[in-house]
Amino acid sequence: MDRQAAVPTYVLPDEVRADVETLWRYHDMHHELHRCDVGIGLGSHDLGVAVIATRLFQAGLFPWIVFTGANAPTTIERFPRGEAVHYRGYAIEQGVPAEAILVEPRATNTAQNLEYSRQLLAEHRIPVKSVLIMSRPYQQRRAYATCRLIWPEVDVVCASNPLELDDYVRSIGDPRRVVDMLVGDTQRIEVYAERGFAIPQEMPDEVRAAFERLVAAGYTSRLI
Numbered sequence: 001m002d003r004q005a006a007v008p009t010y011v012l013p014d015e016v017r018a019d020v021e022t023l024w025r026y027h028d029m030h031h032e033l034h035r036c037d038v039g040i041g042l043g044s045h046d047l048g049v050a051v052i053a054t055r056l057f058q059a060g061l062f063p064w065i066v067f068t069g070a071n072a073p074t075t076i077e078r079f080p081r082g083e084a085v086h087y088r089g090y091a092i093e094q095g096v097p098a099e100a101i102l103v104e105p106r107a108t109n110t111a112q113n114l115e116y117s118r119q120l121l122a123e124h125r126i127p128v129k130s131v132l133i134m135s136r137p138y139q140q141r142r143a144y145a146t147c148r149l150i151w152p153e154v155d156v157v158c159a160s161n162p163l164e165l166d167d168y169v170r171s172i173g174d175p176r177r178v179v180d181m182l183v184g185d186t187q188r189i190e191v192y193a194e195r196g197f198a199i200p201q202e203m204p205d206e207v208r209a210a211f212e213r214l215v216a217a218g219y220t221s222r223l224i
Contacts (some may be wrong), residue, residue: 010170016179016217019210023182024165026207027138031157036062036130040120042143043083046136048161048171050087053134054094056159061160062132065091066120068104068113084101108144110139111197118151126162130155137161137168138182141189145198179214186211191224 012020039062041053053065069083084103092098104120107113114133121128129150135143137160147156163171169178186207193200215223 008201008210010173010175011166012169012175012179016214016219019213020166020179020182022206022210023186023214024138027141027182027185028160028165029140029144029158031159032169033061033132033157033159034130035060035072035129035138036132036155036157038062038064038066038126038130039132040114040117041065041067041084041087042110042133042139043067043107043137045137046161046172047087047090048163048168049124049134050090052159052161053063054091056132056134057091057096057100058094064100064102064121064126065096065174066102066104066117067091068107068117070106070108079139094151110143111150114143118193128154130157132156135160136181137163138178141201142185142192142198145189145193148199149197176219180185180221183211183214183219186199186222 012105039056040055041049043049053067056062057065061142064078067084067087069087082105084105085158088101088103091101102115102120104116107116120127131147131154133143133147133156135158140158140160144156144158147154169175172178189201189203192198
């Protein structure tokens with residue numbers, strides 16, 4: 001057997017691991033989950049959003065799910081019918097009743113995910129005082145900050161499929177893509193607040209330093 005071929009290919013480079021772990025921890029809001037009026041699954045390339053939405057629905061944390069998302073260049077091949085539509089299909093296959101799922105198929109960014117979901121829930125006359133937002137692990141902080149700005153009257157908690165960093169990288173199958181997305185979302189915490197798209201949030205010095213080192217190392221494809 002060729003030992004070289006047996007080496008895992010979906011692993012983070014050792015030289016950036018510590019900085020990636022710093023950003024990974026920063027974006028996890030570590031919210032204590034509780035029952036909410038609705039769960040909102042934000043569309044992306046990551047089917048883990050549908051996985052955690054299904055699991056939390058079946059655990060009784062919300063009676064309704066909204067899946068929201070159209071397509072992006074990174075998702076059109078994987079989810080050709082649209083992110084939200086594919087998420088709904090997964091949830092139904094796992095036993096979630098179709099009548100408990102609403103689909104919002106137009107949103108192409110996080111603000112639209114939340115605003116269009118809000119409109120959809122109002123159209124269905126579903127009262128909402130609390131939301132549980134489910135996203136990619138590194139999107140939690142940005143989703144929270146966006147929701148607090150555009151939907152300030154609701155209580156919001158965030159969750160993601162609970163994978164360790166290495167398990168998440170393996171599930172995506174592309175370490176560079178994961179690091180690029182982490183770096184991009186870190187930049188957006190400050191840039192989106194400056195542009196009025198989200199509330200400001202503190203960025204510790206160690207997070208800023210890790211971000212800058214990863215940018216210098218070339219993880220820049222998702223920067224604005």
